[in-house]
Amino acid sequence: MRVMLVGNPNAGKSTLFHALTQHALINSEAQEAYSPLLPDTQFIDLPGFYSLNSGQTPSLSMQFAAQELLNNPPDLFINVVNVTELEKQLLLTTQLLELGIPLVVLLTHQDKCTQACNEGLLSQRLGVPVFALKDYQATQIRALSSWLQSKMTVKPKMILPWPKTIAHYFPEDLQVGQSLFALRRYLESADRFRSLDSVTDDLYQKIAHIALIDLETLKALDVELVMMDSRYAFVHQIVQVVMPAQTPKQQSWTRKLDKVLLHRFWGWPIFLMILWAFFSLAIDIGGGLQQTLTGQCEWFFKYPVSGFLQRLGALNWVKWLLVDGLGTGIATMLSFLPVMGLMNLFLTLLEASGYMSRVAFLFERMMRSIGLPGKAFLPLLIGFGCNVPAIMSARMVDGSRERLLTVLLSPFMSCSARLTIYAVFASLFFPQSGGLVVLSLYLLGIVMAILTGLLLRKFWLTGQSAPLMMDLPLYKIPKMKRLLKDVYLRLKLFLIRSGALVVPFCAVLGTFQAAVQHGWMISEGFKTLLWQIWQSGLHPIFAPLGVSLENWPAAVSLLTGTMAKEIVVATLNTLYGQMPNILQNPAITVAHHHWVFLDQWMVLPASMTEHLTAHSSRALMWAFGGPAAAYSYLLFVLLYIPCISTLAIIRQEVGFFWQWFALIWSLILAYSVASLFYQTATYSLHPLQTISWWGGMTLVWVIIILLFHYWKPKYAKQY
CATH class of the missing domain: 3.40.50.300 (P-loop containing nucleotide triphosphate hydrolases)
Incomplete structure (x- = not known):
């Protein structure tokens, strides 16, 4: 029935x-x-x-x-x-x-x-x-x-x-x-x-x-x-x-709260303070739990398994698959849980209380004042969870022009997959101000969406937008049992959906990387050729972003991240985890004491014992060199090409042309913002280079604006 x-x-x-x-x-x-x-x-x-x-x-x-x-x-x-x-x-x-x-x-x-x-x-x-x-x-x-x-x-x-x-x-x-x-x-x-x-x-x-x-x-x-x-x-x-x-x-209480929370002057600061507090708690508490859990997971899924396989006399490729591949993938997925769990708890609390529906009105005033559709913010809220349902929910927006604009702005909202990347970098490079860093990325995504909308409305998608009309629920205090149950279901959905991508990908990438390190599959001559391609062909493209010559895994992770943003952290963890020992990692040492009893029945290989304190996060900190390059990398992750699923749903909703526009536009924005930030942040090291870069990027953007002004594609004319 x-x-x-x-x-x-x-x-x-x-x-x-x-x-x-x-x-x-x-x-x-x-x-x-x-x-x-x-x-x-x-x-x-x-x-x-x-x-x-x-x-x-x-x-x-x-x-x-x-x-x-x-x-x-x-x-x-x-x-x-x-x-x-x-x-x-x-x-x-x-x-x-x-x-x-x-x-x-x-x-x-x-x-x-x-x-x-x-x-x-x-x-x-x-x-x-x-x-x-x-x-x-x-x-x-x-x-x-x-x-x-x-x-x-x-x-x-x-x-x-x-x-x-x-x-x-x-x-x-x-x-x-x-x-x-x-x-x-x-x-x-x-x-x-x-x-x-x-x-x-x-x-x-x-x-x-x-x-x-x-x-x-x-x-x-x-x-x-x-x-x-x-x-x-x-x-x-x-x-x-x-x-x-x-x-x-509760109507009287709702009206009293709305007078404060929806105040035209105080509403914005209150909203930003609430977000900052939640992000700070999620990064500080979740980041600490994440490091401990990462160490425990790496020890449990990686090193004991390796010793057990050696005792069984397993073949090398089996050890590489289970240890360097599946072990790293499972450890990476589980390390997401603390930050993702806390962030989902806070966002669910805001939604269930009725506050998030009201945030749309705060944004509506600002968006309508600059010519953007007020209703577009409602699907954008969903984009903070995942861009795919956000784009699909653009159907709730009145008018084909407003729906198209909402679809194109949705990828700038920081989805939960991007949050995992922010959390890792914030806990490593910005331990004292992680919440502020994550908040800045969320706000910058909104700013870039607004600027994109302004540009499109000015030249291609002209016209007036309908005012925002919606029912506001009464304020209520959500029950903790329901909140925790909803967070559990969201985390379960995240693990099932992301795990189906991350774990197999790590298994393939980790096995391949281990085989290459041991002299399998790729000859020394081919390795030299790949290094030359990176050194002379690709690295000059990534260098203005702060990606050093030795930091090739960062570039690889950006390429794999086009499939799904969750894979970025998985790629970094896999590639950096197999680098030589850079710094001591206390999390692994703590984990070792918890599992010392395993030595009584499991013999760890000598090569593995020498690398017990090596950890991918320390290699990552060494490879990026400092906060400037790390934040530049986060800016690029925030703005560059959406994942394949997002591009597919854009094509389904608004067509082939706008899919390619979203792809190219996101790359232009990401490269411009990230490179300008890094060049400015390192101005004292190369002032002439920074000034030249600003001049070149200014010229590029003048050409882009002129292109928008004098050329209107037929796909935009129908709107």
């Missing part, structure tokens, strides 16, 4: 879907999953929308949800209704009633009202079962699941009364179903959305045609307005009976 969850935005659908199916929360696209409590039932969570009428559903995601509902109707609708907005949200309920498909109404947020809704009376008035969900705890979800099993076949029979002015046009024996719904939808739509083709029944077509001619032509009535007034009046009468005095408890 297919059960579809439908409702307005912020009604609680996705939270219910998460509670029923144990899937992570993703609000931008339709989701499908089975529930452990109802194993034969497939639950479908659609994006929130307000109406089934095209004219009242402007955004692409809302249109998708409405069309999906009509084109692939389920066996049962669960209409999730936020009881604090009962009158507004029951409008969609009345449209669902007309489809004739089994329907139940689920009331949420009852605890936020001083007077509870009388669900029994509401059920009687609507003619369908109604369930009041107190919370999303396991006991309530089990009760809901049991209740659903007995209500899955109850079809609605109530027909909304017709307006008095047009009631005589319609026979009294009309039955609920697709034909009746199509008739009402036709009459309630604006002129530009009306099409008799949608009314398939011949009788209903004649009725609609005669009614429109008579009412709009002869009597000069606005049928759309008359029909909608009738629907509003019907809903208003119901609400007055079932909930005569609706007063949200």
